[in-house]
Amino acid sequence: MNAIAMEEALDTKALVEYLASHEQKSLLRFLTCGSVDDGKSTLIGRLLYDTKLIFEDQLASIEKDSKKHGTVGDDIDLALLVDGLQAEREQGITIDVAYRFFTTDKRKFIVADTPGHEQYTRNMATGASNSDLAVILIDARKGILTQTRRHSFIVSLLGIKHVVLAVNKIDLMDYSQDVFEKIVADYKTFAADFGFETLQAIPLSARYGDNVLTRSEKLDWYKGPTLVEHLESVQIDQDQSEKPFRLQVQWVNRPDLNFRGFSGTISSGTVKPGDEVLVAGSGKSSKVKAIVTYDGDLARAFAGQAVTLTLEDEIDISRGDVLCAIDARPEVSDQFQARLIWMSEQDLIPGRTVLVKIGARTVSASVTEIKYQTDVNTFAHIAAKTLKLNEVAVVNFALQETVAFDPYAENHDMGAFIVIDRVSNLTLGAGMVDHGLRRATNVHWQALDVNKATRAGAKGQKPVVLWFTGLSGAGKSTIANLVEKKLLSLNHHTYLLDGDNVRHGLNKDLGFTDADRVENIRRVAEVSKLMVDAGLITLVSFISPFRAERQMARELLGPSEFVEIYVSTPLSVAEQRDVKGLYARARTGEIKNFTGISSPYEFPENPEVIVETTETSPEVAATQIVNFMISNGYLDSDIEYII
Amino acid sequence: MREVAAEFKNPVMLYSIGKDSSVMLHLALKAFAPSKPPFPFMHVNTTWKFGEMIKFRDETAARLGLNLISHTNAEGVVNNVNPFDHGSNVFTNIMKTDALKQALTEHGFDAAFGGARRDEEKSRAKERIFSFRTANHGWDPKNQRPELWNLYNARVKPGESIRVFPLSNWTELDIWQYILLEKIPIVPLYFAKMRPVVQRGGQWIMVDDERLPLNPGEVPEMKSVRFRTLGDYPLTAAVESEADTLETIVAEMLVARTSERSGRLIDHDEAGSMEKKKREGYF
Numbered sequence: 001m002n003a004i005a006m007e008e009a010l011d012t013k014a015l016v017e018y019l020a021s022h023e024q025k026s027l028l029r030f031l032t033c034g035s036v037d038d039g040k041s042t043l044i045g046r047l048l049y050d051t052k053l054i055f056e057d058q059l060a061s062i063e064k065d066s067k068k069h070g071t072v073g074d075d076i077d078l079a080l081l082v083d084g085l086q087a088e089r090e091q092g093i094t095i096d097v098a099y100r101f102f103t104t105d106k107r108k109f110i111v112a113d114t115p116g117h118e119q120y121t122r123n124m125a126t127g128a129s130n131s132d133l134a135v136i137l138i139d140a141r142k143g144i145l146t147q148t149r150r151h152s153f154i155v156s157l158l159g160i161k162h163v164v165l166a167v168n169k170i171d172l173m174d175y176s177q178d179v180f181e182k183i184v185a186d187y188k189t190f191a192a193d194f195g196f197e198t199l200q201a202i203p204l205s206a207r208y209g210d211n212v213l214t215r216s217e218k219l220d221w222y223k224g225p226t227l228v229e230h231l232e233s234v235q236i237d238q239d240q241s242e243k244p245f246r247l248q249v250q251w252v253n254r255p256d257l258n259f260r261g262f263s264g265t266i267s268s269g270t271v272k273p274g275d276e277v278l279v280a281g282s283g284k285s286s287k288v289k290a291i292v293t294y295d296g297d298l299a300r301a302f303a304g305q306a307v308t309l310t311l312e313d314e315i316d317i318s319r320g321d322v323l324c325a326i327d328a329r330p331e332v333s334d335q336f337q338a339r340l341i342w343m344s345e346q347d348l349i350p351g352r353t354v355l356v357k358i359g360a361r362t363v364s365a366s367v368t369e370i371k372y373q374t375d376v377n378t379f380a381h382i383a384a385k386t387l388k389l390n391e392v393a394v395v396n397f398a399l400q401e402t403v404a405f406d407p408y409a410e411n412h413d414m415g416a417f418i419v420i421d422r423v424s425n426l427t428l429g430a431g432m433v434d435h436g437l438r439r440a441t442n443v444h445w446q447a448l449d450v451n452k453a454t455r456a457g458a459k460g461q462k463p464v465v466l467w468f469t470g471l472s473g474a475g476k477s478t479i480a481n482l483v484e485k486k487l488l489s490l491n492h493h494t495y496l497l498d499g500d501n502v503r504h505g506l507n508k509d510l511g512f513t514d515a516d517r518v519e520n521i522r523r524v525a526e527v528s529k530l531m532v533d534a535g536l537i538t539l540v541s542f543i544s545p546f547r548a549e550r551q552m553a554r555e556l557l558g559p560s561e562f563v564e565i566y567v568s569t570p571l572s573v574a575e576q577r578d579v580k581g582l583y584a585r586a587r588t589g590e591i592k593n594f595t596g597i598s599s600p601y602e603f604p605e606n607p608e609v610i611v612e613t614t615e616t617s618p619e620v621a622a623t624q625i626v627n628f629m630i631s632n633g634y635l636d637s638d639i640e641y642i643i
Numbered sequence: 644m645r646e647v648a649a650e651f652k653n654p655v656m657l658y659s660i661g662k663d664s665s666v667m668l669h670l671a672l673k674a675f676a677p678s679k680p681p682f683p684f685m686h687v688n689t690t691w692k693f694g695e696m697i698k699f700r701d702e703t704a705a706r707l708g709l710n711l712i713s714h715t716n717a718e719g720v721v722n723n724v725n726p727f728d729h730g731s732n733v734f735t736n737i738m739k740t741d742a743l744k745q746a747l748t749e750h751g752f753d754a755a756f757g758g759a760r761r762d763e764e765k766s767r768a769k770e771r772i773f774s775f776r777t778a779n780h781g782w783d784p785k786n787q788r789p790e791l792w793n794l795y796n797a798r799v800k801p802g803e804s805i806r807v808f809p810l811s812n813w814t815e816l817d818i819w820q821y822i823l824l825e826k827i828p829i830v831p832l833y834f835a836k837m838r839p840v841v842q843r844g845g846q847w848i849m850v851d852d853e854r855l856p857l858n859p860g861e862v863p864e865m866k867s868v869r870f871r872t873l874g875d876y877p878l879t880a881a882v883e884s885e886a887d888t889l890e891t892i893v894a895e896m897l898v899a900r901t902s903e904r905s906g907r908l909i910d911h912d913e914a915g916s917m918e919k920k921k922r923e924g925y926f
Contacts, residue, residue, distance in 0.1 A: 099761045110812060122789050254678070355798075357794055420798060
């Protein structure tokens with residue numbers, strides 16, 4: 001606000017009007033991105049400074065700091081205003097997303113300042129996910145860099161439709177029109193397919209303020225708007241209310257037995273009492289009874305409002321369900337194709353089980369296929385077996401349950417998801433649904449007359465997987481063999497899946513990389529599941545070094561159908577035994593990715609049975625396991641066992 | 644807020660009695676209506692809060708029927724930790740940061756709402772809305788979970804917790820405007836009134852009770868003052884003002900050229916002081 005406006009504000013009537021206008025101002029969220037030293041932080045500092053949002057004490061503190069850390073000589077270094085964290089202040093670079101707020105007479109703004117650093121691209125995607133517009137900075141001296149292409153690609157990937165190309169530091173190129181026009185032409189060539197609805201190029205100098213808030217005489221050849229003029233006037237299509245009704249249920253509101261409401265934010269469309277709505281997953285429908293809020297019931301609610309709905313009928317609805325319009329339903333499937341940005345140091349391995357959070361729903365899932373990876377610099381499609389940090393790909397996901405979704409392009413709330421690690425709980429990646437995969441909806445389970453229970457009953461046993469895990473040479477196969485012999489002598493029906501044997505046939509196409517190990521275990525887990533279905537006691541003897549895959553196998557099977565047996569042997573003992581001479585070859589480097597030597601073994605945290613092979617002979621161990629099976633009801637209890 | 648209530652076993656809302664807390668409480672009432680907010684509220688009492696704050700707190704809890712927990716670092720009280728003998732840094736550490744950690748651990752809270760806003764201070768501008776804390780309540784600004792769209796990763800292991808800042812994207816103006824619009828009750832200290840104050844280091848400190856040691860030559864005088872932010876009275880400076888209605892406060896704020904936290908003496912202790920406090924577990 002300028003001085004005159006302030007005096008007016010002191011007049012109460014004018015104040016009330018000012019507040020009313022402030023309330024009615026629209027909000028524009030945008031992000032700034034560019035390469036290291038393009039001047040992003042300086043530009044935001046300039047915006048805050050020019051719109052009078054820097055307070056005196058903050059300014060004094062920057063002046064003090066400018067002398068200590070500043071990179072602009074005696075001038076005030078405006079970047080110091082926004083570079084918040086101490087570590088980065090000392091390095092002179094932004095390392096995280098910072099949010100800043102400013103207001104002009106026409107609009108309110110939230111700015112996400114995102115890093116130019118290559119390794120922090122994930123933060124840029126974070127900033128972009130909540131923005132309507134992107135200001136892409138280009139250093140006029142350097143032109144378009146690899147990172148400019150990368151950032152533009154991510155901006156388009158996250159569905160941002162409005163872009164400002166800010167050609168900064170034009171003062172250092174003598175305010176040259178030619179330089180500006182060449183950069184704009186270069187940019188338009190590669191950004192042609194990005195689907196930007198508006199692309200405004202502006203020559204400016206953040207340091208001196210040319211064309212930021214005020215028009216610059218030195219750039220009189222430029223006839224377009226200044227940065228602030230453009231930000232104030234650009235039309236952002238935010239009208240989600242015209243799309244079909246969607247509400248993701250966050251919380252079931254049940255203060256007492258007489259009230260049952262469903263709370264959530266309307267992600268698109270409108271709703272009013274009497275409207276027929278449908279639970280997308282179950283297909284059950286009912287009519288809206290009331291739209292309840294703290295301030296009383298509403299006659300109508302719109303996209304963006306957080307409300308609680310009550311319905312006429314008692315139908316089963318819980319957190320994560322989607323309420324939708326009856327005539328325009330979202331897709332419901334347990335498989336979809338999506339674009340995925342990987343954000344973790346830990347690689348994405350297809351087949352490995354992760355969690356997917358979409359809306360208010362969190363389900364187990366895995367990537368079944370990486371269709372192709374996109375090189376973010378050249379935009380070329382390349383084949384990939386795994387994804388590393390900051391890589392982007394089109395992938396297929398399979399989920400353990402069906403979920404309701406819309407393509408991200410149509411509805412961000414309904415098509416965006418994050419990928420979470422089940423063990424560490426870290427966020428590993430972010431995805432955007434393209435479309436469901438029809439296969440899942442068309443292949444139905446065959447209902448069979450003879451089922452697992454019938455088959456198992458005929459054999460007088462409870463089918464189960466005995467999963468032996470441990471280092472190579474620990475004695476897994478020896479013990480598993482003995483257990484199988486004992487079970488056979490007790491007239492039980494068994495099958496033993498041995499790591500080495502399966503690799504000769506079913507899995508002979510697989511090697512020993514992490515990705516292949518995951519696939520190896522996935523196939524064995526699926527086979528053992530079929531065998532359990534056949535009513536068999538199935539013994540699996542595999543090193544199976546990763547917790548995540550053993551957990552996946554456990555979850556594939558029913559409760560109590562999976563018994564994890566940890567054959568525990570210290571590495572030194574296994575290496576000393578070295579029955580197959582493998583450790584010696586691994587030590588010389590002849591065998592790569594050898595568990596315990598050059599590839600990790602993650603010991604089980606809560607196995608059902610632990611066998612300490614340094615204390616127990618294989619014979620005693622086998623007896624211990626059969627005893628476990630008897631006492632846990634896996635073998636018919638009316639037979640007297642002598643083992 | 645609904646995400647937190649749905650995903651965590653034992654959440655708590657920190658209630659500091661200030662204007663931001665009042666707004667946050669009001670939002671909680673709205674989010675869960677007609678239910679009451681399904682979690683307790685907790686006030687970390689340093690024993691040096693303004694008397695009027697405690698009175699307001701108790702009235703609010705009674706009026707709304709809230710489950711309010713008040714926690715004080717008992718060890719600090721035994722050792723008579725105070726801002727004068729120990730300095731504001733040590734005092735804040737023991738009576739606020741340690742006290743908060745104690746309370747969170749003692750009650751086993753796995754999520755705690757706080758009223759911090761990104762526009763308050765530079766290191767707060769980079770906070771997530773869901774901010775992960777280790778089992779020791781530490782914050783690592785370099786290793787934050789990416790936060791995309793409105794999808795919050797709320798998963799924690801036993802002992803770990805999440806701090807949640809629902810007002811992250813609100814500005815000071817938004818707060819005041821919302822208070823005005825929704826007629827939210829706030830502590831009377833925000834309104835100007837004749838109050839006993841002494842001048843120290845260019846700032847007005849209110850003599851809220853007899854525990855404030857007066858320096859030689861200091862005589863409390865009556866001045867019309869109000870507070871832009873509320874904390875411990877010896878560490879919170881007042882501003883001279885005649886503004887005794889919400890409208891006049893907002894008008895004063897619009898012409899103010901000093902940011903609101905400048906009245907907080909603890910922020911000036913050393914460079915990067917807020918960030919350091921946060922890494923140690925301060926809100």
